Amino acid sequence: MLVALVGAFGVVGCGSDESDTSQEQRQARQEAKRQTERARAREEARAQAEAEKARRRARAKQRAREAAAAEAQAEAEAEAQEQAEAEARERAESEKAEASNCDPNYEGACLDPNASDYDCEGGSGNGPYYTGEVTVVGVDHYGLDADGNGVGCEGG
Secondary structure (H helix, E strand, O other): OHHHHHHHHOOOOOOOHHHHHHHHHHHHHHHHHHHHHHHHHHHHHHHHHHHHHHHHHHHHHHHHHHHHHHHHHHHHHHHHHHHHHHHHHHHHHHHHHHHHOOOOOEEOOOOOOOOOOEEEOOOOOOOOEEEOOEEEOOOOOOOOOOOOOOEEOOOO
């Protein structure tokens, strides 16, 4: 009778085909899961690398913008400096031109070299032009330095 039962139910034991198949399926599922995880990790790494590239590009663009702004600022400062120097030259030329309209024999006041006469302010002279204290550096052709000490119209 034992043989009849074995024949009807088949041989059931540890090494059956059914358990081997389910173990192979579990292993296949686990391997598929590992491959999926590896693929996901690769994708995350690629995304991080792309994000880092984008950050580097953004930083490079920012540095370029800052460099351009610094260059523009330097150019503006150089232009302002040139403008200031040009204005200073203009003033100097104007003062020089104005000085050439002054009698070179006197300093401290601009006396018209074409005037017929200068007298000291507050003095007894009859003009037509009057001046305050001046330093005589050349010929005193207006007679402003009465005592000959190089200062004309002293105290005047």
